Amino acid sequence: MADNLFTVEIITPDRIFYHGEASMIEFNTTEGEIGVYKDHIPLTTVLAPGIVTITQEDSNLKQAVVHAGFAEILGDKVTLLAEIAEWPDEIDLDRARRAEDRARARLEKREANLDVARAEMALKRSLARQDILAGKR
Amino acid sequence: MASMRDIKRRKNSVSSTQQITKAMKLVSTVKLQKARNRAEESNPYFNYMYKTVCSMLAKAGEVNHPYLQKSDSETKAIITITSNRGLAGGYNSNVVKAITGSGLSPEETVIYAIGNKGEEALSRKGYEILASYPAIIEEPTYEDAMEISKILLEAYAEGKIGEIYLAYTHFKNTVSQEPKLLKLLPVEINDEDISEESATSLMNFEPNEEEALDMIIPKYVTSLIYGGLVEAVASENGARMQAMDSATSNAEDIIADLSLKYNRARQGSITQELTEIIAGAEAIS
Numbered sequence: 001m002a003d004n005l006f007t008v009e010i011i012t013p014d015r016i017f018y019h020g021e022a023s024m025i026e027f028n029t030t031e032g033e034i035g036v037y038k039d040h041i042p043l044t045t046v047l048a049p050g051i052v053t054i055t056q057e058d059s060n061l062k063q064a065v066v067h068a069g070f071a072e073i074l075g076d077k078v079t080l081l082a083e084i085a086e087w088p089d090e091i092d093l094d095r096a097r098r099a100e101d102r103a104r105a106r107l108e109k110r111e112a113n114l115d116v117a118r119a120e121m122a123l124k125r126s127l128a129r130q131d132i133l134a135g136k137r
Numbered sequence: 138m139a140s141m142r143d144i145k146r147r148k149n150s151v152s153s154t155q156q157i158t159k160a161m162k163l164v165s166t167v168k169l170q171k172a173r174n175r176a177e178e179s180n181p182y183f184n185y186m187y188k189t190v191c192s193m194l195a196k197a198g199e200v201n202h203p204y205l206q207k208s209d210s211e212t213k214a215i216i217t218i219t220s221n222r223g224l225a226g227g228y229n230s231n232v233v234k235a236i237t238g239s240g241l242s243p244e245e246t247v248i249y250a251i252g253n254k255g256e257e258a259l260s261r262k263g264y265e266i267l268a269s270y271p272a273i274i275e276e277p278t279y280e281d282a283m284e285i286s287k288i289l290l291e292a293y294a295e296g297k298i299g300e301i302y303l304a305y306t307h308f309k310n311t312v313s314q315e316p317k318l319l320k321l322l323p324v325e326i327n328d329e330d331i332s333e334e335s336a337t338s339l340m341n342f343e344p345n346e347e348e349a350l351d352m353i354i355p356k357y358v359t360s361l362i363y364g365g366l367v368e369a370v371a372s373e374n375g376a377r378m379q380a381m382d383s384a385t386s387n388a389e390d391i392i393a394d395l396s397l398k399y400n401r402a403r404q405g406s407i408t409q410e411l412t413e414i415i416a417g418a419e420a421i422s
Contacts, residue, residue, distance in 0.1 A: 011182045013279045013363055014175075030352075031343055044189065045343040046352045070353055072189055081185055083279060083356065 005057055006038045010066070010080040017085045018064070024055040025078055027071065036073055043073040047082060049124040051132050063088060065132050067125045088132050096129035141402045148395040155388035161224065162381035169311065169374035176308055176367045183364045190357045193342070193350060194324065202347060203294065204354045205323050210299035213246050214267070214289060215318075216362060218305040218369040219255030221271055225373055226380035228306060228314070229254040235316040236304050237262060247298065249285065251366070255304075277370060282363035290355055293322055301358070305365035306372035312379060314372040319365070321358050 010018040026035040028050030049067040069082035103123035219229045247267040250256035252274045273281045301321040
């Protein structure tokens, strides 16, 4: 078992969010979902809001939400630089629901000066937050 | 010689000032501790960001990207990070000096001011203040940095400004802070760092380099601004702690000096009184 482990680091501006060994990590990128095992080819990719699932050495799953940032994948190390990252117990479900409603309302109205990309990002963020609390993957 | 009462009054006023400076020193020591922890915690993020951007630029090579090219506009924007309050020694004026001494003329420069003190000083010197965010420096968050970098990048993309600088105070350690003027855009990265990085890594990008640059450079700018903010807060409190420390010890010196003078005056007045009494007694007998 021990030889398929690699180091995972999730770093945010405020803190080192997570640091540990893992046998697999899955997360969302702008190009789609990606799952990484040890000895992946070196890759730098841009994160999309979504759930990160880390399979730890004892095959326990650890989940968190990350929003915006990028990931650097090296053979024996994966580093996620996220602007925001949260564990499930740090999420306020009501707030996420309200944010979802707000974003949907804004996208529906289509006001002239609407920043569509931003509203969509906000919507995705709130959905990712709710998904992880609902235990969906 | 000043009268006893005057000296006493002066001494009282100095010692109450000393109490204030002592309290301020304690407060800024505590705040410094907090601010320094924050600055240290944001360090790994920033270092990684810098490393990644270095290796991306090394790979990207001759990419014709707007963020890497000098644009036509002559206007230069400076994000100036100072404090809202004074009594921090040379902290604020050093940042202002770094800007005025940089050779950027006031006519071609616009200021995005964070913190009142720098804004006031620069507008007196004839710089145009385009925007001011005094509230941010009290409790800087990453969202604040995102907000500012978004505004600046939009102005940059529209060609309103050609270069973006960041003026802040680098926190070396508790006793030494250094004002810095940093160029944010167009991105300039040390050649040494690039060659070292590109030699060791064979990196793929997804999406391709240019699109990835498009997304990562704004984050890079944001992280620099945020790093500048948290370091500036630590520096401010460090500078204030030092200033208040020396003010407290100066007050101590003055009090010692005044005590000496007071005692001399007291002794003088006693001697004079005695002489007068003796002289009076002799005159009677």
